[in-house]
Amino acid sequence: MVKSTEVQSVNRVIKCYDVPGVNIDHKTVSSFGVEWNAFHGFSELDLQYTGDMYFDIVTKEMLNDQSTVIDIGCGSGRWIKYLDGRYKKVIGLDPSEAIFAADKLLGKNDKVELVRSSTDHIPFPDGYFDFAYSLGVLHHIPDTEKALVDSVRKVKSGGHFLVYLYYRFENRPFYFRIFYWLSNLVRRGVCKLPHRLKKGVCNFLAVILYMPFVLLCRFLRFIGVPEKIRFHIPLQAYEKQSFYIIRNDSLDRFGTPLEQRFSTKQITAMMTKAGLTDIRFSDKIPFWHAVGRKI
Ligand SMILES: C[S@@+](CC[C@H](N)C(=O)[O-])C[C@H]1O[C@@H](n2cnc3c(N)ncnc32)[C@H](O)[C@@H]1O
Incomplete structure (x- = not known):
């Protein structure tokens, strides 16, 4: 029996579970709480633009105003806010202090419940949800495959699961892997810094690492260079993003102790093992996000 306490936050009572330390990286979770x-x-424009990218493969049949939904690793709750009006009830689950940021972002809303817990303990019966999603979360968990199995178990037969996992650059030229290798060296150092210093360093990296590529892409777009050419420039995905999102993602990327990367083949195998079928990958950024139907 996992112990829980009820914490009164600004807009709702949040049930907080004593998260068992099995399939979780506590340093990573603490870092996300601060992040x-x-x-x-987030501005409405940022939410709409980024949300549309993640949910491009989700149809009305999969998710609609009759759906009971869970956001696994909801962080700030931004996708719950983006989905406003597209669910009957939604649970936001996260083991970190982020759950209190989500409470503030989502305001008073009877359709939204927040729970502080992890994939090891999703306090709902198996098969409870019509639609579940986990965006940018499971690659920060030691055993991604187990976390996926534990999450998909909560979806009912015929329901759907949307996942976004960091990719292995298999659809990119070789120099992406070199940039990644170098950036990973930087991440291994930066993620160990104390939180305040880490945020400052990541802001600096947003300016000196992200912005040169972003500005180059914006310039090339301005002079009419087609997207299929700009696509080959690292960080082109950020050319239409605000500096706020770029700073956020810089902290997310360089400030996080544990990250893993997966190919479409590995993701397909994990989703299949978790009990999903009709797996469909988006051919658009962010890579890779895929949706599957629970058998
Ligand atoms: C990169 S953030 C993504 C947040 C949100 N999905 C988004 O896209 O804005 C990763 C989130 O996963 C959460 N997380 C880490 N380990 C977890 C675990 N074992 N179970 C559930 N969530 C976890 C973190 O606390 C963090 O909020």
Whole structure:
């Protein structure tokens, strides 16, 4: 029996479970708690633009105003806010302090419940949800495959699961892997810094690493260079993003102790093992996000 306490936050009572330390990286979770309490003021435009990218493969049949939904690793709760009006009830689950940032972002809303817990303990019966999603979460968990199995178990037969996992650059030229290798060296150092210093360093990296590529892409777009050419420039995905999102993602990328990367083949195998079928990958960024139907 996992112990829980009820914590009164600004807009709702949040059930907080004593998360068992099995399939979880506590340093990573603590880092995200700080990150999402620093970044939760997304503009409508940022939310709409980024949300449309993640949910491009989700149809009305999969998710609609009759759906009971769970956001696994909800962080700031930004996707719950993006989905406003597209669910009957939604649970946001996250083991970190981010759950309190989500409470603030989502305001008073009877259709939204927040729970502080992890994939090891999703406190709902198996087969409870019509639609579940986990965006940018499971690659920060030691055993991604187990976390996926534990999450998909909560979806009912015929329901759907949307996942986004960091990719292995298999659809990119070789120099992406070189940039990744170098950036990973930087991440291994930066993620160990104390939180405040880490945020400052990541802001600096947003300016000196992200912005040169972003500005180059914006310039090439301005002079009419087609997207299929700009696509081969690292960080082109950010050319239409605000500096706020770029700073947020810089902290997310360089500040996080544990990250893993997966190919479409590995993701397909994990989703299949978790009990999903009709797996469909988006051919658009962010890579890779895929949706599957629970058998
Ligand atoms: C990169 S953030 C993504 C947040 C949100 N999905 C988004 O896209 O804005 C990863 C989130 O996963 C959560 N997380 C880490 N380990 C977890 C676990 N074992 N179970 C559930 N969530 C976890 C973190 O606390 C963090 O909020």
